[in-house]
Amino acid sequence: MNTPNLASENPSRSLDQLPSAASARIIRIAGDRAMQQRLQMLGIRPGVALQIVHGPNKRGVVIQINGARFAIGSSMVQKIWVTELSA
Amino acid sequence: MSTCHENQGKAAPVLSEQTIVLAGNPNCGKTTVFNLLTGAHQQVGNWPGVTVEKRSGSLQLAKKKVSVIDLPGVYSLMGGGGEDQRVARDYLLDTPVDLIVNIVDASNLERHLALTAELLETGHPMLLIMNMTDEAEARGWKLRCTELENALGIPVVPMVARKNKGRDYLLQRMIEALQKKPQGHPILYPAPVEEALQTLGTTLSGQNSARTRMDALRLLDGSAQPSSDPNAKMLKDLRRHIELISDEDPADLVMDRRFSWAHDMADIALQAHGKAGLRDQINHHLDRIVLNEWLGVPIFLLVLYLVFVVSFSGGNIFLDFFDQASAALLIHGTGHLLLLAGLPDWLISVIAGGVGGGLNLVISFIPPIGLTFLFLAFLDDSGYMARAAYAMDRLMRRMGLPGNALVPMVIGFGCNVPAIMGARIIEDPRGRILTVLMQPFMSCSARLTIYMAFAVVFFRSNGGQVVFALYVLGILVALLTAWLLGKTALRGEAMPFVMELPPYRLPSFRSVVLQSWQRLKVFIFRVGKVIAVIGLVLFILPGIGWTSQGLRSTDIDHSLLAQGSQALVPIFAPMGVRSDNWPAVSGLIAGAAAKEIVIGTLNGIYQRQNAADLMADYRHPDIIGQLRDALLTIPANALTFMRTLDDPLGLSAMTSTTATEQASGAESATLQAIAAGFTPLSAFAYLVFVLLYVPCASTMGALRREVGWGWMGFSLLYGTGLAWGTSTLIFQAGTFAAHPAASLAWIAGIMTSFGLLIIALRIYGRRQDTNSAASVKNQAAA
Ligand SMILES: Nc1nc2c(ncn2[C@@H]2O[C@H](COP(=O)(O)OP(=O)(O)O)[C@@H](O)[C@H]2O)c(=O)[nH]1
Numbered sequence: 001m002n003t004p005n006l007a008s009e010n011p012s013r014s015l016d017q018l019p020s021a022a023s024a025r026i027i028r029i030a031g032d033r034a035m036q037q038r039l040q041m042l043g044i045r046p047g048v049a050l051q052i053v054h055g056p057n058k059r060g061v062v063i064q065i066n067g068a069r070f071a072i073g074s075s076m077v078q079k080i081w082v083t084e085l086s087a
Numbered sequence: 088m089s090t091c092h093e094n095q096g097k098a099a100p101v102l103s104e105q106t107i108v109l110a111g112n113p114n115c116g117k118t119t120v121f122n123l124l125t126g127a128h129q130q131v132g133n134w135p136g137v138t139v140e141k142r143s144g145s146l147q148l149a150k151k152k153v154s155v156i157d158l159p160g161v162y163s164l165m166g167g168g169g170e171d172q173r174v175a176r177d178y179l180l181d182t183p184v185d186l187i188v189n190i191v192d193a194s195n196l197e198r199h200l201a202l203t204a205e206l207l208e209t210g211h212p213m214l215l216i217m218n219m220t221d222e223a224e225a226r227g228w229k230l231r232c233t234e235l236e237n238a239l240g241i242p243v244v245p246m247v248a249r250k251n252k253g254r255d256y257l258l259q260r261m262i263e264a265l266q267k268k269p270q271g272h273p274i275l276y277p278a279p280v281e282e283a284l285q286t287l288g289t290t291l292s293g294q295n296s297a298r299t300r301m302d303a304l305r306l307l308d309g310s311a312q313p314s315s316d317p318n319a320k321m322l323k324d325l326r327r328h329i330e331l332i333s334d335e336d337p338a339d340l341v342m343d344r345r346f347s348w349a350h351d352m353a354d355i356a357l358q359a360h361g362k363a364g365l366r367d368q369i370n371h372h373l374d375r376i377v378l379n380e381w382l383g384v385p386i387f388l389l390v391l392y393l394v395f396v397v398s399f400s401g402g403n404i405f406l407d408f409f410d411q412a413s414a415a416l417l418i419h420g421t422g423h424l425l426l427l428a429g430l431p432d433w434l435i436s437v438i439a440g441g442v443g444g445g446l447n448l449v450i451s452f453i454p455p456i457g458l459t460f461l462f463l464a465f466l467d468d469s470g471y472m473a474r475a476a477y478a479m480d481r482l483m484r485r486m487g488l489p490g491n492a493l494v495p496m497v498i499g500f501g502c503n504v505p506a507i508m509g510a511r512i513i514e515d516p517r518g519r520i521l522t523v524l525m526q527p528f529m530s531c532s533a534r535l536t537i538y539m540a541f542a543v544v545f546f547r548s549n550g551g552q553v554v555f556a557l558y559v560l561g562i563l564v565a566l567l568t569a570w571l572l573g574k575t576a577l578r579g580e581a582m583p584f585v586m587e588l589p590p591y592r593l594p595s596f597r598s599v600v601l602q603s604w605q606r607l608k609v610f611i612f613r614v615g616k617v618i619a620v621i622g623l624v625l626f627i628l629p630g631i632g633w634t635s636q637g638l639r640s641t642d643i644d645h646s647l648l649a650q651g652s653q654a655l656v657p658i659f660a661p662m663g664v665r666s667d668n669w670p671a672v673s674g675l676i677a678g679a680a681a682k683e684i685v686i687g688t689l690n691g692i693y694q695r696q697n698a699a700d701l702m703a704d705y706r707h708p709d710i711i712g713q714l715r716d717a718l719l720t721i722p723a724n725a726l727t728f729m730r731t732l733d734d735p736l737g738l739s740a741m742t743s744t745t746a747t748e749q750a751s752g753a754e755s756a757t758l759q760a761i762a763a764g765f766t767p768l769s770a771f772a773y774l775v776f777v778l779l780y781v782p783c784a785s786t787m788g789a790l791r792r793e794v795g796w797g798w799m800g801f802s803l804l805y806g807t808g809l810a811w812g813t814s815t816l817i818f819q820a821g822t823f824a825a826h827p828a829a830s831l832a833w834i835a836g837i838m839t840s841f842g843l844l845i846i847a848l849r850i851y852g853r854r855q856d857t858n859s860a861a862s863v864k865n866q867a868a869a
């Protein structure tokens with residue numbers, strides 16, 4: 001796991017505000033319970049580190065968590081709050 | 088430890104066949120392992136009551152037959168998934184299972200092991216397959232299977248399923264596991280959670296402890312709702328208690344425990360020893376192209392266009408062979424044999440001409456449909472489909488549809504039946520119903536034969552445009568239908584898009600072929616049954632009629648078919664069908680069963696009117712000659728295919744009469760009769776009706792299976808009503824000058840009915856909304 005103090009340095013923002021190719025850690029997922037559960041079962045949950053591999057753009061964003069890639073549509077992207085991890 | 092006391096509970100076990108269940112995340116290689124184990128010994132069906140595909144098969148293990156079940160791929164058993172998840176959960180918890188074979192992707196181990204944690208909690212004996220070890224190694228990981236085996240307490244088998252690597256070792260460990268029943272070490276949650284689970288368990292009446300524990304867990308994390316008010320209160324108290332002690336949400340506690348367990352196990356199992364290689368690079372670059380903001384949609388359309396062209400034009404290479412060869416054997420050969428056996432002529436006609444002829448129709452459609460299934464299985468396994476869905480999502484969402492709804496629509500150009508079954512790729516039920524209801528309007532290849540026959544008579548110079556217009560009309564009606572229903576009866580939004588993009592993989596040939604063969608088999612049997620029966624009916628109806636002496640065999644003009652059609656002609660009068668043109672109505676009746684037989688029916692009627700000797704073919708059949716000719720169509724058609732790659736609909740053929748006649752399968756007598764019975768306007772109106780009304784009996788069967796009787800009935804009435812309304816609008820608008828008052832009345836009537844339909848759908852939608860709102864409120868109150 002990365003050092004936790006980075007989280008306090010960078011403010012949290014929604015996933016669509018990250019620059020492309022950024023790394024970030026998920027802080028919070030807004031939205032209804034069913035959607036949270038869906039994301040959680042995919043391993044997209046608070047605390048995990050992710051890397052942006054495509055986007056963000058109007059369509060959404062493609063992220064990588066460990067070995068897996070996920071496409072997240074634009075309506076969901078705004079509900080995932082992260083802090084950027086400096087490379 | 089022996090198995091005997093376990094068997095006592097079951098009712099008279101017939102040598103109690105043991106059951107192995109394959110479970111894992113989507114794309115872990117489950118189907119590949121399943122095919123590896125069962126080979127050709129497998130069936131594809133449906134899980135009872137739902138449209139989730141069920142694969143089962145059998146395997147010889149230590150000289151005993153063992154049955155193998157391929158569960159749908161799921162990420163979790165708890166909640167957040169669709170029907171797939173419920174099927175998997177219910178099966179694992181409520182059925183006797185002798186061994187769970189849990190397959191995980193070694194290159195993405197941590198995520199996959201989260202499901203393993205849940206599976207261990209079911210209490211069944213278990214074995215773990217670390218699949219895709221080739222990919223893990225390419226990523227720079229070294230596997231430590233023995234260490235993982237010790238930590239989990241269940242056998243761990245490394246495999247490369249696609250290359251058949253590790254099968255023998257797997258079989259050996261499975262035999263062992265069936266005897267020793269290793270149950271591993273299920274995880275324990277923090278003490279307050281475990282206590283809450285105990286307490287909740289007392290309110291539940293699960294059949295076994297695993298069921299009770301799972302239900303308690305699902306209550307605690309909010310995936311399930313408590314059954315009664317006192318229980319709800321108790322649950323609330325328990326939750327608050329846990330939050331108080333541990334300062335965390337119980338659902339998060341459970342999840343954290345499971346994921347940290349998976350993290351620890353992955354740490355034990357994998358040792359980094361190199362750096363990521365070529366594979367990740369390839370993935371990355373492919374994704375940059377495929378997911379590109381500008382290229383994504385065009386690439387998808389191109390891929391679908393290729394699937395369409397290759398399946399249907401490529402299928403045409405073999406279509407004539409299948410058609411003619413099966414006609415030689417099933418119709419002429421069978422007829423000849425029955426004749427030799429001394430059966431009466433009428434019986435021979437019924438069996439060879441009716442049933443044989445019907446089967447012949449199904450068989451000729453095997454090549455295009457088989458090829459479609461093949462390509463789709465390939466695309467599915469390659470990892471592209473998820474990307475295509477993402478690329479199309481924004482566009483389709485405007486219509487209230489999820490991105491992957493476009494895939495079935497394109498398949499629908501070939502045949503509506505696999506298109507409707509293809510809608511299963513859509514997870515959210517609302518999107519799936521909408522997509523399924525769109526399919527009947529996609530103009531399938533069977534309808535094309537009818538367009539061709541009419542185009543050659545009436546639209547000689549602009550046939551291509553007319554046919555193209557019909558295709559476009561179909562697409563527009565489909566999209567409008569989805570949009571309309573989405574705004575009225577099925578209100579809601581397409582679920583936000585979240586999907587795993589599996590790595591690009593080269594699908595295994597064996598897996599793709601087996602998978603599409605299984606689907607084709609289901610198609611042939613289901614459709615075959617329907618068409619054989621219909622062929623029979625269509626063969627009898629034109630031959631018998633109601634006379635003063637009762638039901639007798641008559642000439643065709645006095646047959647039941649003629650009488651029935653004549654009775655229906657007035658209904659079709661507003662769209663331009665004249666009263667003497669009853670064969671046109673017969674064609675529509677036959678077309679409700681299968682569009683392939685419309686032209687055949689018309690042929691049959693005119694041939695009978697000319698009293699051809701039907702038995703001649705059976706007396707001296709030249710079967711060898713016919714088979715040879717059939718074989719020769721393959722190279723001939725292959726040449727045509729090469730020449731017409733840019734013209735998948737074969738529209739250019741329409742400039743030549745003979746080519747189009749051939750393509751439509753209509754005899755020149757039929758074409759002349761069509762020319763006499765229609766005007767260009769009424770012909771076009773007729774074609775619009777053909778496009779929009781009931782596609783065929785098989786499509787209706789598929790609709791019923793996928794969305795139930797209610798929506799099937801709606802689709803039938805809506806489609807037929809819309810077909811009649813649109814055709815009448817076209818004809819009345821076109822002939823407006825001749826009878827303005829009548830036309831105006833028809834047009835106004837149709838518009839009003841359509842308006843009423845929209846209102847009715849709205850009311851239905853409102854009622855659904857209040858119903859679901861009420862149930863949500865109930866749940867919230869509980
Ligand atoms: N590299 C590699 N690919 C595999 C392996 N096993 C399966 N695949 C591929 O992974 C993809 C998904 O496999 P499939 O059996 O359809 O997965 P399912 O979704 O779990 O049924 C296919 O393209 C397979 O050919 C393996 O051991 N190594």
Ligand SMILES: [Mg+2]
Nearest residue numbers: 117118119160
């Ligand atoms: Mg599969």
